[in-house]
Amino acid sequence: MHVHDLLQLTALDLTVLWGEDSLLAREVSGVTATDLEDPARFLQPGELVLSGLVWWAPGDDREKVDRFVAALADAGAAALLAGEETHGTVPEVLVESCRAHRVALLAVPAHTTFRAITEAVYLRRWGDLSRRPAGHYALPENVRTELAGLLAEGAAPDALLDRAFAHLGGPACHLLTATGRVVARTPAAPELTHRQARRDVAAGAGTTLRIEGEQGPYDAWFLHLRGADDAPPRVLHEIAEVLAQYRHHDSARETAARRAADALLALAAADTAERSALDAALHACGLPADGPFRVVVAALGDAEPDQAVRALAEALRHSPDEPFAAGLLPGGQPAAVIAAGSGKATPSPLDAIWPALHECRPQAPLHAGVSGPAATAGDLDSALRQARYALAAARSAAPDGAAVTSVDELTTLGALLSGVPAEVRTAFSSRVLGPLARGGSASHRMLMETLEVFLAQHGSWARTAEILHLHVNTVHYRIQRIETLTGRDLSRLDHKLDLHAALLCR
Structure with missing residues (x-):
């Protein structure tokens, strides 16, 4: 062509x-x-x-x-x-x-x-390939025939790789994704972590060939042959074409899975959903009816929800023991429901995979929020709200980069406040700190520094004076000025918390 x-x-x-x-x-x-x-x-x-x-x-x-x-x-x-x-x-x-x-x-x-x-x-x-004369193929005719039969039977990529390379002595070969996940490998190929796989490809060792098909930067497939001379280039390209055909056929299954996931997420987002409907939706997605579950919400900048779903699905496939359903919520927000499994209520290790995802497209901010465990399907709506809050915290932590935040990590006041919308944090800080928030004068900036040190030293006059190289009486005077300007009494715990939260919200 x-x-x-x-x-x-x-x-x-x-x-x-x-x-x-x-x-x-x-x-x-x-x-x-x-x-x-x-x-x-x-x-x-x-x-x-x-x-x-x-x-x-x-x-x-x-x-x-x-x-x-x-x-x-x-x-x-x-x-x-x-x-x-x-x-x-x-x-x-x-x-x-x-x-x-x-x-x-x-x-x-x-x-x-x-x-x-x-x-x-x-x-x-x-x-064009089907019309190619037999003599123009690099793969032997019997191998091509067997591969065609395996494709027709819906064989897995492992079986395709094994048969495709058997006539070459079964060299070590991996089928990898852009994040280093091993989709399949020949029997001679060693097990690799995603970090090892990415390191091998980046080092330029062996031969790497991209598999054709409709795919994004996060879930592209690559054929990686560890020995540079283990297969003739034409043979390698023809094997890549077989794998491309497999992925093309598999796209119909992925489309059906995506529709089922969208239906499940729509129920999870509903204020009230019948248990029977949730059970049926979970079954359609291949998920168990019983929890625990977790919900993950993702964002790729402010657009491209379909690519964000692909990124999220690719990350979750790194944990094959945790089945999931990834799709779009009714408002177009990418999300997934994960079956954590009996007795396994810890979140998937998304934070370990997320940097590899971000490297696939470093200019695009990539964030995710993970809920706490939902004991039953009826708790998915609550888990979704948790995941959305955790997503906001992740975006606050690294606005232009990549981050994953779980609600399990929101164990401090600062972490909790990071999920509050930025506009709300700014308004709260400005209202509580009053004139100090504007920092229009040197005296106000001096008082702000005194307040920060005073609260960090748990209200100790002596330690505050020592750190700021001031007399204790000067610290007393400044705190009185802060109380006058903010309307807060720093001898009260609740007022201290108000001002501490306001400082964190800046």
Whole structure:
């Protein structure tokens, strides 16, 4: 298949923004979707690159655009297909950069999904493969026949890998996700933690090949052969095509699971839901009717809920003993219900996986909130409220980064207040601290420092005076001024707590 073949598919409604005939005649080896600012490590030669341009914003300099396009050019991408939905049109600066780096650029209208493009390429490529003369295959005919039979039977990736590499002596090979999760491995391949897998791939040891298909930056699949010479490149590519076909077939199951999860989350979000309806929804998701359960709510910046669901699902798959259902709440918020299992009410180790997820797309803030254990299905609504509060605390802890917060961790006043909306915290602090909050004068700033030290020293006049290098009488005078300005009495515990909370809310 070639780039210009896409233009013949009228249903896609693609438009060439720039591309010479020689570039449009390039052969397409696969498809990858990315909104990473620097996607270089995820690209393979000959791939079509789909991007919604989330990484770009009006006002960004040309250098940022050039870095993105240069990564595509260096990787040998066949073309860039840029979506118009995010910005209404493809920015002219991107057109200029593609022209400068000689990367063909096609515009994707808002009504055309990336999935439609991926499927069109996938079906065309597999049609081309089915018409390929037998002598053009690298895999032996008997291996191809057996792999086709395994695919038809719905065999697992482990069985596919084992059979695909058996005729090569069964070299060590892993099927990995972008976060380092091992999807499958040949019998000779050692067990790897997600950190070891990511380290091996990052080190460039062996051969790594991306599996085609509709996938995001968090759940992409990679075939990683530990020995660089353990399989001929053509054989490796044909095995990757078999795995791509498996994932394409598996997407129907994932779609059905997503619909079931959405239905369960809708019931969990309802103020009142009949137990029979909850039991049926849990059963449809493959979850037990009895708890304990936990609810996780996630956020990927302020948009892209579908990608956030993919990220959350990928993180939860790192704990295979804890079945889950991940989808969208009625308002479009990504969430999941986890069956913790009998006697296992501790939260899933999301905080250990979250950094690996964030590295897949470091420019996008990624947060999650985890509820406490819900003893029964009827407690899911309460667990959902807990998870939402914990999510707010996670966002407060790392607004531009990545964080996971569980309500089990909200064991201090500061941690508890971090889940309060920022506007409410600001209003509370301003109201309680009064003129001190505005810090308009040097004297007010001096009084604020005295208040902070006084409360940190548990109201000890002597220790406060020692730390501030003041006479005790001066400390007494300043505290009296603070009490006058705030209307609080610092001899009372409740008033001390009010002022301490106000300081934490700044």
